[in-house]
Amino acid sequence: MKILIVGSGGREHALAWKIKQSEIVDEVFCVPGNPGMDAIGPCFDVDPCDLHKMQELVLQVSPDLIVVGPEAPLAAGLSDALRARGFDVFGPSEKAAQLESSKAFSKDLMAKYEVPTAAYGRFTDLTEALNHLETMEAPYVIKADGLAAGKGVVICQTLEEAENEVEAMMTGKFGDASAEIVIEEFMEGEEASIFVLTDGEGAIYLPAAQDHKRVGDGDTGPNTGGMGAYAPAPVVTPRMMELIQALIVEPMLSGMAEDEMPYQGVLYVGVMITASGPKVVEFNARFGDPECQVLMAGLPGDIVPALLVCATGGLVHAHAELSNMMGLREFQPSACVVVANEGYPGDYAKGSIIGGIADANALEDVTVFHAGTDKDSDGKIIAVGGRVLGVTATGENLREAVDRAYAGVDAIDWPQGFSRRDIAWRALK
Numbered sequence: 378m379k380i381l382i383v384g385s386g387g388r389e390h391a392l393a394w395k396i397k398q399s400e401i402v403d404e405v406f407c408v409p410g411n412p413g414m415d416a417i418g419p420c421f422d423v424d425p426c427d428l429h430k431m432q433e434l435v436l437q438v439s440p441d442l443i444v445v446g447p448e449a450p451l452a453a454g455l456s457d458a459l460r461a462r463g464f465d466v467f468g469p470s471e472k473a474a475q476l477e478s479s480k481a482f483s484k485d486l487m488a489k490y491e492v493p494t495a496a497y498g499r500f501t502d503l504t505e506a507l508n509h510l511e512t513m514e515a516p517y518v519i520k521a522d523g524l525a526a527g528k529g530v531v532i533c534q535t536l537e538e539a540e541n542e543v544e545a546m547m548t549g550k551f552g553d554a555s556a557e558i559v560i561e562e563f564m565e566g567e568e569a570s571i572f573v574l575t576d577g578e579g580a581i582y583l584p585a586a587q588d589h590k591r592v593g594d595g596d597t598g599p600n601t602g603g604m605g606a607y608a609p610a611p612v613v614t615p616r617m618m619e620l621i622q623a624l625i626v627e628p629m630l631s632g633m634a635e636d637e638m639p640y641q642g643v644l645y646v647g648v649m650i651t652a653s654g655p656k657v658v659e660f661n662a663r664f665g666d667p668e669c670q671v672l673m674a675g676l677p678g679d680i681v682p683a684l685l686v687c688a689t690g691g692l693v694h695a696h697a698e699l700s701n702m703m704g705l706r707e708f709q710p711s712a713c714v715v716v717a718n719e720g721y722p723g724d725y726a727k728g729s730i731i732g733g734i735a736d737a738n739a740l741e742d743v744t745v746f747h748a749g750t751d752k753d754s755d756g757k758i759i760a761v762g763g764r765v766l767g768v769t770a771t772g773e774n775l776r777e778a779v780d781r782a783y784a785g786v787d788a789i790d791w792p793q794g795f796s797r798r799d800i801a802w803r804a805l806k
Contacts, residue, residue, distance in 0.1 A: 382410075382443075385411045387746040388666035397418070408420065413747030426455070442684060448477050468662075476661070490628040495562045495564050496561065518533075521550075528601070529554060564649045566656075569647075570665050575692065577634055582618060584610075587606060592604060605667060607710070608711055630644075667769075710777070711770065713769040714797070717795055718793060729793040731766070731789065748767060760791070
């Protein structure tokens with residue numbers, strides 16, 4: 378088989394790394410890829426959101442399966458365009474991907490299907506939004522409706538702070554993405570990430586993961602795209618997973634199928650475990666980053682057959698066989714520590730040289746996934762993004778996985794990089 382992976386981040390590097398291990402895969406291609414992915418298979422310098430050029434590339438490569446990693450191409454309709462050309466695609470349609478590309482759309486669907494989530498209001502008028510804040514109690518959750526690179530959610534502790542954030546968003550903070558906003562009640566509890574592989578009917582549940590959104594230790598500082606993750610997350614007990622399946626995932630999948638927008642691909646459910654049960658924080662139309670890294674590292678088996686069935690149908694009948702092929706029951710505890718560029722999530726410099734990646738990769742059960750990297754004219758790895766590396770490790774238990782990941786971080790020679798030092802603290806405390 379030939380598989381084309383769309384994207385250039387740590388998530389896509391992890392997918393390429395895992396897919397390449399499959400006995401049924403001959404070649405892996407990436408677009409646009411990164412230096413880590415380039416070591417796995419050829420990378421093509423094409424914008425994934427340029428549907429015309431992407432179709433030209435796919436006709437040239439003729440892959441047996443296309444795996445779309447990031448949300449932006451999905452929201453642009455890439456899956457639809459490639460399916461129309463006769464290719465099998467792992468990734469939802471543009472219509473179904475609105476679960477992520479429009480928070481207002483997602484909240485309205487949850488209300489329609491009676492899926493538990495926070496009470497909310499959606500606004501395009503600034504005055505109405507500010508008036509709504511007056512009816513609420515702190516803290517306030519303010520969300521840009523559209524895609525904002527993982528930074529479009531702000532939790533405000535005071536009314537003044539919330540008013541300022543609402544005004545900033547609705548006057549262009551995130552461009553068109555915050556022309557409409559959603560204001561939600563704050564939910565108390567512990568958050569977890571649930572990933573469901575689906576063809577629109579059947580569903581395979583991967584081990585629950587937990588991300589670390591805040592930039593600083595102890596969950597302090599501004600939100601980021603994610604500073605680290607681990608799996609499995611003990612807060613999601615077997616009983617809690619059953620509730621998530623019955624109250625959230627099954628109503629969403631069946632409702633979307635009935636509304637003629639069946640969901641194919643991976644459904645990412647951000648869940649808050651509250652005193653009254655699980656509630657949806659958000660849906661995403663792709664794997665999380667860095668959650669994908671820990672899931673790919675921890676799965677001992679072959680994920681490719683499951684991705685293919687999700688793209689082509691028949692998951693209900695093949696569920697048990699595919700789960701066994703993936704090795705779900707033998708999942709290894711895993712942890713990922715993101716090494717970010719100094720200044721992230723604010724402004725940061727580009728071009729600093731990163732050393733020691735090979736040393737980190739040489740450590741037992743450690744893999745360094747590239748995200749915001751490139752090569753300079755001398756072929757050295759340089760930092761060009763905010764979140765730059767995802768140092769990922771597995772172990773017999775979570776403590777061992779975390780210790781190995783940090784040994785990998787410490788092996789990297791990059792003075793301009795930083796990381797949180799408390800990944801998985803909730804599970805290890």
